Amino acid sequence: MKTKDPLIESWRELLSQYSRVAHELDRALQARHGLTMSDYEVLDRLVDAEGCKSRIHDLVVDLHLSQSASSRAVDRLEKCGLVQRAMCESDRRGVFVIATDKGRALHEQARVTQLAVLGEHLV
Amino acid sequence: MKTKDPLIESWRELLSQYSRVAHELDRALQARHGLTMSDYEVLDRLVDAEGCKSRIHDLVVDLHLSQSASSRAVDRLEKCGLVQRAMCESDRRGVFVIATDKGRALHEQARVTQLAVLGEHLV
DNA sequence: AGACATTCAATGCGTGCGCATGTACGTTCT
């Protein structure tokens, strides 16, 4: 392969790293905890947040997901009893998402998996 | 946000970079040339390859795609007349994929788009 | 040569994604 624009080199490097790690992470989280990478990220932000709750809109900003994808990630988590939706009094368009006890517990376990996978596959 | 494990910091950094660039790139390629990022990558490998042809199996190794996704990327490109499939004499399980003139021409245009997007969004 | 394992590619299937739209609420301007 002839030498490429350094821009392309670094893009390929980035793509390669991301793909490898994301794939491993997704598989591990799915296999051990039944979570998508996105699902885990949602849980993670919630646990980090004040009172384990956050508005969907804030999740959208933090995560690298579209609004619809975020909404559906919350759907999935809710269906598993890991989070709850709640009315947002101050702005009734908004929806709070709150991690349940079960959600926090699962997050703690999944965090171990995440760290293990990152430790192994992130150079 | 409290400080995190440096492993998590770099993972988030990687995820963030990738998502931003990939999103922009995908949109630009789709809008201007009707190509997926993956489609473009396939074309790119073909153009790089000896005689603009490569076996699907080799594409799978190079690209960060499953075998089925690669096969379907080739389907799409073939449907647009950008590549052709051809028998592989030496191993009749295999399939060669060959970029057509149209494919090479489109690749050249798309490359400009890629470089522009990378230049703008890749730090 | 014959039986068994392996490899390459295509395809059925289920899933998560983004885009576009719908609906309800909020904000602004006159």
Place this chain on the structure above:
DNA sequence: AGAACGTACATGCGCACGCATTGAATGTCT
């Protein structure tokens, strides 16, 4: 206050993906 515009979330839709399976060709071992 009322109209027009903007924002938050849910949902219909089509698409690309990965996994599992299939089918054909190859390779291996006895």
